[in-house]
Amino acid sequence: MEAKKKLLGYYDYTVVLTYCGMLLAFCGILKAIGGRYGESALYLLLAGVCDMFDGAVAATKERTEPEKRFGIQIDSLSDLISFGVLPGVFVYMISDRNALCGTISAVFVLCALIRLAYFNVLEEDRQQKTTGRRKSYLGVPVTTIAVFLPALWLLYDHKLCKNIFFFPCLLCLMGAGYLLPVNIRKPGLPGKLGILLLGILEALGMLFFMGWDAL
Numbered sequence: 001m002e003a004k005k006k007l008l009g010y011y012d013y014t015v016v017l018t019y020c021g022m023l024l025a026f027c028g029i030l031k032a033i034g035g036r037y038g039e040s041a042l043y044l045l046l047a048g049v050c051d052m053f054d055g056a057v058a059a060t061k062e063r064t065e066p067e068k069r070f071g072i073q074i075d076s077l078s079d080l081i082s083f084g085v086l087p088g089v090f091v092y093m094i095s096d097r098n099a100l101c102g103t104i105s106a107v108f109v110l111c112a113l114i115r116l117a118y119f120n121v122l123e124e125d126r127q128q129k130t131t132g133r134r135k136s137y138l139g140v141p142v143t144t145i146a147v148f149l150p151a152l153w154l155l156y157d158h159k160l161c162k163n164i165f166f167f168p169c170l171l172c173l174m175g176a177g178y179l180l181p182v183n184i185r186k187p188g189l190p191g192k193l194g195i196l197l198l199g200i201l202e203a204l205g206m207l208f209f210m211g212w213d214a215l
Helices: 013-033 037-058 065-094 099-129 142-157 166-179 189-210
Strands: 136-138 183-185
Touching: 013 037, 013 065, 037 065, 037 142, 065 099, 065 142, 065 166, 099 136, 099 142, 099 166, 142 166
Parallel strands: none
Antiparallel strands: 136 183
């Protein structure tokens, strides 16, 4: 008797955060298109939180080789949408669809695409040679934009950073960072919690001094 066919892909708990992060990022894209930039930045921040912990969640389960390879691919595809396309659309829309900003946004997405594809190649090669966990990144992790872009939006929204062209400048810096061959140590769980706590405290501090209407 032929085995019952399942949907393509994997749907266990190890990929739930990755899927949630992509869906949050897509909502952020829609918000940016609609001119709701504060909400869009919030969705980007939430997608970053999902990405920060999806690897730790995946490590709690013994996975087959196909599941590991799928995890590598789906994580990078989700990251491209979350930390490539969403910031690119955000900057293009907030600049009132400026042609130069649109070009910079497109190049930024390309940088994210190249960095993530190259990471996949290195990660698959690494996993064939060792079973240990990755200790460092080559190039700035794409998730970093989820910290800097919302912070810049808060500064801009409250008139502390008045020039709209700071946004494409941020994309230029981040895009270059994605491709530079610099080794960056990967934070462990305590480091991730520290970064998360720092981000929460920073956001609460800004909201306290500038007003809760920033939400």
